[in-house]
Amino acid sequence: MFALVKLIQSLIGALHSEGTPGQLALGIALGSIMGLTPLMNIHNAIVFGAIVLLNVSFAGGMLGWALFVPIGFLLDPLFDWIGHQVLMAESLRGVWTSLYNTPIVPLTNFNNTIVLGSLVFSLLLLVPLFFATRWAVARYRVTVGERVRQSKFYRAVMASKVYTVYKMFQP
């Protein structure tokens, strides 16, 4: 329940933050990588660092992560298949062999079918997701955004303590 409340807070907060639709969309797109790929991997530390350090919507990042976690679970069989195809491709064997025997790189778990398959999928999804989200956020703000801002529901959400913490990372 708390997670659901947090998700709603993130969603409302992000949509009505002062960030541009582009900042919010990039945050969601980066967050989707964390959601689609297995979390405990080095590339997600880099993505998390990017969400924190780059001037993108942190809330959007968390929102993207939360939204895409269940999708990641659902698409695991597809990721497994993609990873298997990519890793076992004859033409790429030399690349993988070099990377596998290079210090640090194997710690990324790139040789796991789910990790690589989901990463490839999320990177391919990144650009279309960014543009689609940017368009959707802009449309929201010019259509129903202002009415939501005036509602009691919005004021109740924004008054919570979680929102205060979130404000620390607002763009």
Next chain:
Amino acid sequence: MTAPSTARIKIFRWRAVGPLLVLFIILAILWWLFADTIARRETQKVGTQLLGAKVEIQDLHLDLKNGDVTIRGLTIASPHEAFKNLLQADELVAEIDVIPLTEKKLIIDRIAANGLRFGTPRETDGRVAAKSDGKGSGAGIAERVLAETREWASQFQVPILQLATGKLSIDSLDPRRLSTLPAAEALGARADSTQKAWQTAYNELQLGPTLDSAAATLEKLNKARATDLATLNEGRLALERLKRANDRVTALERGVKTGLAGLQSGLAGLDSARRRDYAFARSLLKLPSLDAPEIGTALFAPSAIRPFEKVLYYTQLARRYMPPGLLPRASTGPQRARRAGEDIRFPKEQALPGFLLRSAELSFLLRPTSDQPQRYAGRLSGLTSDPALYGRPMVASASGPQLVAGAMINHLRGVPVDTAGATVGGIPLPSFAVPGLPLRLDPGAGTTELGFNLNGDTIHARFELRSSNVTWARDTGAAGQNLTNTTIGDLIWRTVSGISNLELEARLSGALHSPQLAVRSNLDQAIASRLRAVVGEEVAAAERQVRERVDALVKAKVDPVRAQVNTLQTQANAQIAQQRARVDELQRQLEQRLRELTGIRLPGSPSKR
């Protein structure tokens, strides 16, 4: 928000650097605090996944600065037995190479293992792979290998000693499944067609005109004189015709003999078919075999196959985890909430293998709970995930009082060769239930020998158990329910309970998927002879009953066919003999008369045959 596009957007959020650094520092402190715990849990998780049995560690200490890892209180459960450990170790000290860790490669230069104990009891079921069916994409390597070896061993679950303990019945004998009946029908049809063919051939002989003509000529010759040349020539021509007729009779006789031989062979085939039907009907009764070798197999095969199954499990695991060659290879990925996927390894020439244990020194105890525990020492070298990179086979050996053991896993070439051998003496061997019988055998402190060789897909293995301290106990558990409280059960109990000496040998050889198993013991003959004495009469009576039932079913079909063949044979022989006699008689008379008239002895006369 009102006019964000007009403001200059910063790329970096510099104020977040501080919290991020704090986060990393917290993570570093947590790692420093909990590295040992994390490593211990990961080791347990990976070990459990690899072996298919619980791996438990009481304490693990990482000293990466010096490249030391110390494990205390290691317990590895048996993948096969629920409440037994494969081994326990008081302490393992490993010297690891730190640099390869950056390539996610674990290179252990040396392990010193102290206080190893084998086969100790445990309170909880430590099996993991055994609880899975080993099927489906989610099954790990250990699960799959265990399921495969279990299935492999199940082919040796020979029927337990099935003794007819109730009323014998052959009601289930279905006449349609007897082979004699269709064979008899076929032979009857063949006899019919043969008879028709012979009759046609006999009619085509047309001996009547020839014989009548010869008789008339003979009449003329009897009245003729030596100078009556025309009559003499006529007599010679009649003789020639008779000879040709005789040849035709001979040809017909040859055909009849061949046909009769075929029909007799058919009758013999009916006898064979009936013997097969006897065997088939007997198999429906599930009568016990009273042959000593089969009794040995029925008694001990399920127990004797267990050592082979266990060794095969570890061998097959080694083949999966230590494959030959340098091609990419897949193994089950790490367990997590999400799908594990597969980890693909990419070995490279001149590079380090993913895992390598260069050398291990083992010190272990056998009979740890006795007053005088025996201390042993062992060595192991070359345990690696990529044998082709390491270039040497894995070799293990152990020795001590009354123990010699060794193993070699050679996966350097395309055809892997795995060999193991052990002789253990003076160590109490685990007791086991004799399947199908209300008996439990405790071999006591005996000598066990195991030899195992798996060369590619060809297996040769031998297991031998010798003990002079055997004790027997009545087992009323599930395994012995079949014959509990039965005359046969009591008989076998009386037979073996006085025997304190056991010599058991099991041999396995052939292609791995379907090898031949031979089991022999010194009890086979004793049990077989006692069983034969007691149940032999009952078995003989049941077999008689079986034969009578089969006979009753086939008699109505077989007897007419047999009579038909015999009649046909008699008739054909009689007809041919009769015709030949007439021809021979006329021929003899003609020749005699011609000789009298001419004084010349004609060649080929009947008297010269």
